[in-house]
Amino acid sequence: MPTLLIVPMSLNATAYIELPPRGLTLRWYLDYLADPDWRAATVFSLKIAFSTAVAATATGTLASLAIVRGSLPGRNALKALAMAPMIVPHVVFGVALYLVFSPIGLTGNFTGFLIAHCVLSIPYVVITVSAALERFDPALERAALSCGASRTQAFFSVVLPNIAPAVAVAAVFAFLASFDEATVAFFISDTGGKTISRKMFEDIDFNLTPVIAAVSTLMVAISLLLMGSVELLKGRREE
């Protein structure tokens, strides 16, 4: 709950952070919008988060199908591999990526971030989509197959519509996991490209102004909005 404090702070009139605020102002939001550095970081973050949502959801959904329905040995090992990015400390992952990315110019770079954030988001996608696939009765798919549908037809007209809400939820999780991600972003950002998290981290450390409160409020608003949409999607899934 202390998080909610940032909302009044971002509207505070004085430059010095204090509570309760002396007067209300939108100045810090305007400062944020006027600052090219913040603007660049925001656009960079949104681009990465959106692409991560698409790529991680596609990769994770295919992998979930293989894990839940596939016939390879070592299902548990596969599942463990898909979950591993949640277990490995992010600081270790960040340092490892910096080590490999830095010589080939992938730091501060869209592709580098896309790879890193896809790896970090895939566990959430696999958890969400696998759970939906396990609830989905395979007899339905078999019925489609026995009625003459091909595997692909059965997937697109029977399986996918049934798990679609879960896939959408997974995409939202992937977007948020990327947009809010801070530790790995700290290591693989550079002056050429940094995410909103990295920019915030620097400013909190060196330049604590109410603009951070304004940015924080916007980030919380985005999370809330997306979480709200997840609740709506979950409601539809349960109908």
Added chain:
Amino acid sequence: MDMSAAPTPGRLIGPALRLGAATPAGRYGATLTLVLLMPLIVLFSIGFLYPIARLVIMSFGDAAADLEQYRRIFTTSLYLGVLSRTISTAAIVTLLSLMFGYPVALAMSKARGRLALVIAAAVLVPLWTSVLVRSYAWIVLLQRSGLVNAFLVESGFIAAPLKLLYTDGAVILAMTHVLMPFMILPIANALRSISPDYALAARSLGAGSLATFLRVVLPLSLPGVFAGCVMCFILAIGFYITPALVGGPEAMTMATLIAQQTMVVLDWPFAAALSTVLLLVTLLVVLAFRRALSISKGINSVA
């Protein structure tokens, strides 16, 4: 389409089929499975396994199995101190999360209707709010001119503002706040799966509400407690953002030490060795408690 390959209608309603485990017809062939897995395998090989393998290999230096860096970690009291501080901080954070989280999980599993929604929101919204934002909120609260100091001075408890920020206490407080959802969700999951009939049975046999809780509900929720503790602990030992922002420069953790070695000191082989130690500790904890994690689906309940 070859109809002879389709299962007979009689088999379709069999219970084994509904479980979908024993029937080859509901499963994808090996080739298709591999194709579906390809994107994940390629991505994880390039973007996950290879970088971490490179880092681990680097920690051994040029010669094969050169343990110089590890000797340095385990013979320097400064670094041993960092390692033990990291582990003890994580243990305290886990314990505090359990103490504060269990009642919330209990309320979450019992609440109905609007109240249930409020509690779920109070747990889930922070989970999906940036760690940076939550750490920043604590900086604002705890700084010298912050709300907590202002309140204490105003109410006459203290004469001058205390140093609250950049202390071990601040790190523990903020980390507990950040990690609590990872404790609450597995416990709430475990509690929800306990049939209320057990508690009713205990009550009808004459147990008081405290005895019912201690001897029936609590033991049955232990798998969730274990899962939550393991999640909290492994996330806490690898935590970077909160200690880096809220903690003092002299109170380093493994994560902030690794960052300092790579970004400031530029001693990569040493940072690689520190990372390997952190990774090993994490994996050991996960392996030791693997059963607890899988029983209550500890990780799964977070998403």
